[in-house]
Amino acid sequence: PAPVITIDGPTASGKGTVAQAVASALGWQVLDSGALYRLTALAASQAGIADEDLDGLAQAARSLDVRFDGGAIWLAGQRVEETIRQEAVGNRASRIAALLPVREALLARQRAFRQVPGLVADGRDMGTIVFPDAPLKIFLVADAEARARRRAKQLSDKGISANLEDILRDMRERDARDTHRSVAPLVAAQDAITLDSSNWTAEETTRAILQLWSE
Numbered sequence: 001p002a003p004v005i006t007i008d009g010p011t012a013s014g015k016g017t018v019a020q021a022v023a024s025a026l027g028w029q030v031l032d033s034g035a036l037y038r039l040t041a042l043a044a045s046q047a048g049i050a051d052e053d054l055d056g057l058a059q060a061a062r063s064l065d066v067r068f069d070g071g072a073i074w075l076a077g078q079r080v081e082e083t084i085r086q087e088a089v090g091n092r093a094s095r096i097a098a099l100l101p102v103r104e105a106l107l108a109r110q111r112a113f114r115q116v117p118g119l120v121a122d123g124r125d126m127g128t129i130v131f132p133d134a135p136l137k138i139f140l141v142a143d144a145e146a147r148a149r150r151r152a153k154q155l156s157d158k159g160i161s162a163n164l165e166d167i168l169r170d171m172r173e174r175d176a177r178d179t180h181r182s183v184a185p186l187v188a189a190q191d192a193i194t195l196d197s198s199n200w201t202a203e204e205t206t207r208a209i210l211q212l213w214s215e
């Protein structure tokens, strides 16, 4: 099978940026698995499916009509790459990601991204559940303040003003939910290498991962 580098970690640890940079340096595909949970959340909201409707949510996940095209994401013919970044969508994604039927419905779709020459997969359970045989697994962490600052900057770059305290509170809530859920909790795979990017730029983190891959 094609090689996979998995990058798992908590929210706003810089996984997305770093996964893209590692993939483009190697000429590999990238899987943003969080986007699939966000897309499921958005599709469910648009279809009026409630949080309690497990079958409906799993069906929404299974039948996602999505196309990734460079930076663009199309959901049922609609461009949604900006919409799915909204905090409301992220929060719903985090809630439905705790449901086993939803996670199972997305498994095959995620594994289909594994193609030659290789894949960089970004998420929470890439190294533990989706690609347990990946030859290189990174668990990317950063302290909460560093992550909140990054998230605030991401938002302000998009012209959205956000209060650092609010971001920090939302992030801690999301971290707690992702870590303590009974299904696919956020945890480093036993054979993962943990990198702390609190004091690193995205470039430095990317270089560290490429170095590990070349060893």
Ligand code: CDP
Pocket (backbone or CB within 6 Å): 010, 011, 012, 013, 033, 034, 035, 037, 038, 090, 093, 094, 095, 097, 098, 122, 123, 124, 125, 126, 174, 178
């Ligand atoms: O941007 P952020 O890191 O906060 O989130 P994301 O990676 O876009 O993922 C959104 C939500 O989906 C997360 O809060 C997780 O609860 C969930 N998720 C997951 O459970 N498993 C994955 N492999 C990826 C995301």
